[in-house]
Amino acid sequence: MTHTLFGVAIYGALKKTDMDVKTKWAFFGASVGSSVIPDIDIQWARAGADYLMSHRGITHSLLMVPVWAGMFSLLAWLFFRVKDRRLFWTAFAGVLLHIVSDWTNAWGTGLLEPFTSRRYAIGIIPNKGYVFWAMAAAIVPFLLLFRGEKQRTRLFRVFWGLAALYAGFQIAHSAYVYADLKKDDFDRVAIRADRYPGGLSYYAKRDLEVVEGRHEIGGASGVVREHRIDPVDVEALMLDPSARSLLLFAPFVVTQDLGDEIRVFDPRFSDRVSMLSVNVPKA
Incomplete structure (x- = not known):
């Protein structure tokens, strides 16, 4: 749902004063379609632990970004007879945003498939996009109030401005916690952001121990659990x-x-x- 919201917001932020109806539909399809297409892999993702590697794999690879973008450019020509290089870059942005947003949450994504099956995750944005939906809800009344195309374009750009501010806040908060843990000689650190700003959980590994902790801005912070690692083959x-x-x-x-x-x-x-x-x- 959040990827669909991003696709609609990409289309809404585009300058469309020089577009006819068919061109607008082509850009709308490219914006929304490219924003959700990497998740086509849920059609064949297997249940159980195998789901971890069968979802967010090759379809979410950086290698696929120009491939997906080219596909939507071709579809725009086939369905609407619209040929515009901006379609490619709009779809490129949609796919890249999907992959990057998945990378920023704790579940991660296969950025470098098929060269490696490893999943990459930085955990600074929560898996659920409640904050982005709250931002969207805040601008809906203004979209109903202002009907002009230029005014609506500005409102969607405001959405992206708010989203950038939120992402910047999450990056700063996570970077502070990460740096603080590194000073304590933890060699590996993982972050899992709360669904709303101001709080996150951290997981830090040092030698044969893993600590789980909380860091809340203006609230409780510190270690809440420790795990001992047993050496295994x-x-x-x-x-x-x-x-x-x-x-x-x-x-x-x-x-x-x-x-x-x-x-x-x-x-x-x-x-x-x-x-x-x-x-x-x-x-």
Whole structure:
């Protein structure tokens, strides 16, 4: 839904005073279609832990950005007989925004598929786009009040200005927490932003420990949980399909020796998403 909102907002921010009806429809289709097309992979994404690697893979790769953009340029010609180089760049922006926005949340995306299956995530923007929808809701009354094309274009550009300010705030907050943890000699740090500004959870790895903490602007901050990492044979874990998917998906994992089996989990989501915790028999 949020990717669709971004597509509508891209179209709304375009200058359209020189466009006829067919050209407008072509740009609308390119804006919205390009903003959602990477998620076509949910049509074949497999259930369970395999979902981690079958979704947000090659369709979300940077390599596919010009491919998707070229496809929408071709579709604009086939359906509307509109040929305009701006269509390519509009679709390019839509696809790139989808990929970048997925990269900024904690679930991440396969930026460098097919060269590597690793998932990249920085976690500074929450998975759910409630803040962006709140911004959109704030400008809807003005869209109803002002009917002129230039006025509406300005309103959509205001939306993008607000979105940029929000992203900048999230970057600054996350960078502060990241730098503070690095000063404490944590070698790996992962961030998971709250659904609303001002709070985030952090996960930091140092030697054989992982700490989970909170940082809230003007609120409670500090470590809330610690995990001890048991040394295990990672090569053996990679032979288990579910564990392999988890190892490729997570920035780092916690491993626990339970006797007859080894528990592997992503500390960012282990209490919330069952597929991000896997028990592997030692045999």
